[in-house]
Amino acid sequence: MFCEKCGKLLKNQGGSFICTSCGWVKGGQIGAKMQITDKRKEKEIVIVEDVNALRTLPTIAVKCPNCGNGEAFWWLRQLRSADESEVRFFRCTNSKCNHTWREYD
Known part of the structure; x- marks a missing residue:
């Protein structure tokens, strides 16, 4: 205060x-x-569930490990401490698949 x-x-x-x-x-x-308190609380990882919100995300040419589709939505999240790089999340654009995965640097 x-x-x-x-x-x-x-x-x-x-x-x-x-x-x-x-x-x-x-x-x-x-x-x-x-x-x-000396306990650190972890924040929940928010994964986009609203299909209409997904359509506003950028897309990238990347192969889906689940279905082999060649395009995915992507977004960045800071999950670890500030001095470490962000985590990239991907979600397959194939509406039947919708597989979500992440990549670390």
Whole structure:
């Protein structure tokens, strides 16, 4: 949270948030406690399911490993840490196949 007066980062003290620069105080909720967790939550991988949304994706000439079709829709997702490359997803344009696969760098 940030100070509404000067914009600095607020510090938590005794359930309230205090600006160390200008002294502004934002009261916390009664009984509210901060929780520190060390577990990282993985985000779900969103795969496009709406056929109409697929038609707006770019296509590329690539062979489908499932049916052998020569064209697929593609999109990029950042699944790992920011210093690693994105993952390329492909979905076969053959409406009977619709196989989805990914490629890593």
